[in-house]
Amino acid sequence: MTTAPLTWLQIFRLGLAQAALGAVVVLTTSTLNRIMVVELALPGALVALHYAMQVLRPRLGHGSDVGGRRIPWIIGGMATLAFGGVGAALATAMMGTFFWQGIALAIVSFFMIGVGVGACGTTLLVLLAKRVNERRRAAAATIVWVTMIFGFIVTTAISGYFLDPYSPSRLVAVAAAVSIIAMTITTVAVWNIEGSEPEHVTQTATASSRDTSFVTVLTEVWA
Numbered sequence: 201m202t203t204a205p206l207t208w209l210q211i212f213r214l215g216l217a218q219a220a221l222g223a224v225v226v227l228t229t230s231t232l233n234r235i236m237v238v239e240l241a242l243p244g245a246l247v248a249l250h251y252a253m254q255v256l257r258p259r260l261g262h263g264s265d266v267g268g269r270r271i272p273w274i275i276g277g278m279a280t281l282a283f284g285g286v287g288a289a290l291a292t293a294m295m296g297t298f299f300w301q302g303i304a305l306a307i308v309s310f311f312m313i314g315v316g317v318g319a320c321g322t323t324l325l326v327l328l329a330k331r332v333n334e335r336r337r338a339a340a341a342t343i344v345w346v347t348m349i350f351g352f353i354v355t356t357a358i359s360g361y362f363l364d365p366y367s368p369s370r371l372v373a374v375a376a377a378v379s380i381i382a383m384t385i386t387t388v389a390v391w392n393i394e395g396s397e398p399e400h401v402t403q404t405a406t407a408s409s410r411d412t413s414f415v416t417v418l419t420e421v422w423a
Contacts, residue, residue, distance in 0.1 A: 205333040206340075206393070214328055215344040216389040219351030220382035221278065221320055224285040226352045227359055227378050228313055232292050235371070236306075240295055246288075246310045253314020271394045273323040278386040281316025282379035284309045289375030293368030320386070327394065 206214070229247050236242045287309030294302035325344075332340045355378060362374050 206331045210393050211340045211343055213389040213393060214324060215347030217324060217386045218344050218348040220385040222348040222351040223355040223378055223382045224281050225317060226355050227375060228285050228288050231359060232288050235292055246306050249310045253311060253318060269394060270323045270327045271390050274320050274390050275387055277316045277320025278383055280312050281320060282383045284312030284316055285379045286376050289372045293372050
């Protein structure tokens, strides 16, 4: 008995989750970054912090690959990303009057964004790779990434419309709305998509995780 491969509908649902992830990311790394750099004359170091957190992705990918359920990590990562997105918008709005408090909140928020992207995005891709039939993998990857780009475009257009005229309170409201919608879409899209792993699959994966440590795998890849 093996776990059933994902259907085209399930693949498209994962694409929606990836699009929701991209919606929050593009708002924080593009819109908020532009406001901080252009309007507040700050360097783009906070967005760099989000990218620095991506060093966690190999470890997250290994953990997802050797056993355990993945949906809780996808939803949990999306929740972390959503809270980070709202926090980053609030921090940006604060910087005009409470500069250092805003900077402190922004550091925490962009850290959460980086961790959330890694946990949600990496685990989703592992699930896709593990559960898609080999003949469908190229098309599945295309669907997921094109859907994510669609999420970028739609979020940029809609958020730009609602941010005009700009105000700090409007920025926070738009970020909160995007995060809530993204969290809802992700939860609905991945709900019950993983199914229940057969017992022997879980046991085999657990044994594999004991036999093959992350350091061993990383050493092999590096070599």
